[in-house]
Amino acid sequence: MSFPLPRLLDAMLDPNTYMARSAYSGIWTPMITPFKNGAVDYDAADLFASHLVGSGIHGLVVGGTTGEGPALTSYEKARLAQTITASVAGHIPVFMGLEGANTQKILNELGELGDCGVQGYLMSAPSYVRPSQDGIYRHFMAIAEVAKLPIILYDIPIRTGSVLHTDTVVRLTQNGDFPAIKACGLTTERLKALLAIQDLKVMCGDDTWMFRAFEMGAHGAISASAQVAPRRFVEAYHMLEKYSADGAWKRFNILLPLMELMFEEPNPAPVKAALAMQDWCIEELRLPMTPVTRAYRDDLKVLLDNMHALHHEDLICADKSSK
Numbered sequence: 001m002s003f004p005l006p007r008l009l010d011a012m013l014d015p016n017t018y019m020a021r022s023a024y025s026g027i028w029t030p031m032i033t034p035f036k037n038g039a040v041d042y043d044a045a046d047l048f049a050s051h052l053v054g055s056g057i058h059g060l061v062v063g064g065t066t067g068e069g070p071a072l073t074s075y076e077k078a079r080l081a082q083t084i085t086a087s088v089a090g091h092i093p094v095f096m097g098l099e100g101a102n103t104q105k106i107l108n109e110l111g112e113l114g115d116c117g118v119q120g121y122l123m124s125a126p127s128y129v130r131p132s133q134d135g136i137y138r139h140f141m142a143i144a145e146v147a148k149l150p151i152i153l154y155d156i157p158i159r160t161g162s163v164l165h166t167d168t169v170v171r172l173t174q175n176g177d178f179p180a181i182k183a184c185g186l187t188t189e190r191l192k193a194l195l196a197i198q199d200l201k202v203m204c205g206d207d208t209w210m211f212r213a214f215e216m217g218a219h220g221a222i223s224a225s226a227q228v229a230p231r232r233f234v235e236a237y238h239m240l241e242k243y244s245a246d247g248a249w250k251r252f253n254i255l256l257p258l259m260e261l262m263f264e265e266p267n268p269a270p271v272k273a274a275l276a277m278q279d280w281c282i283e284e285l286r287l288p289m290t291p292v293t294r295a296y297r298d299d300l301k302v303l304l305d306n307m308h309a310l311h312h313e314d315l316i317c318a319d320k321s322s323k
């Protein structure tokens, strides 16, 4: 299954027709890790990463939540990073997901990963153990000192059980190399508070919030669903950035049902099911993650068929009238 793209929008995706962006902006996606017979399918990862770059995606995360990072060994993470950095060939940044509740284990993992070619890390607060804010601060600082690469702070309370308080984010950005935050569980107040922090780029981690967040000033998004229809997400982002808010919202609203459906069963099973329908991977996950239910797969097929069938004639007219 592929999604047709009108000529006008092809021109918008041409790297020569849009200006160079700052880092930590635009549509990033945390790539799934394709598996086959229990092993990582590096060839499938290579092909899929090339497709994502070719579709205009602005940055990739490997081995994050959606990449089933906790189920990968350090060897697999390093080899995956080497494969993907080679396939994107420096066109976009590639970051590596880091997580865990044991500071020393993450430090050991950094040693095992070595220089695997990534430009930085995306790291969540320790999960399960619920440390103090000072403990969270010291955890991030200890890892930053050894990592020697930028770390995007990953605030995802629903998964970790702890919140990165705004004061802690400020303290981290003032003392270490934490150029951006991927913020989840957003409220308007929280987003405003993060956007007010000097020298911090804010990347939206709640897919359905993405456009509201862009309109409020967020710099980018790290979105699992974006990899299911990458050109469409990038096209909506460019429309907002360069052309009309109305045209962008129209595109975003078409993508909203997809984003909602992607989180109705635990991520990344829905993303993998959608990508399997497009032949990018097979629907294999590592425990404790499991494939989607049959009923879910039927709904997903209908949604993807509808998206595929949807013509953009009305959107092209909207673009022309907004110029």
Ligand SMILES: O=C(O)C1=N[C@H](C(=O)O)C[C@H](O)C1
Binding pocket: 030, 061, 064, 065, 066, 067, 156, 205, 206, 207, 222, 223, 224, 225, 267
């Ligand atoms: O893997 C990620 O990074 C993302 N994780 C979030 C989650 O799984 O809760 C969702 C977001 O789209 C990307």
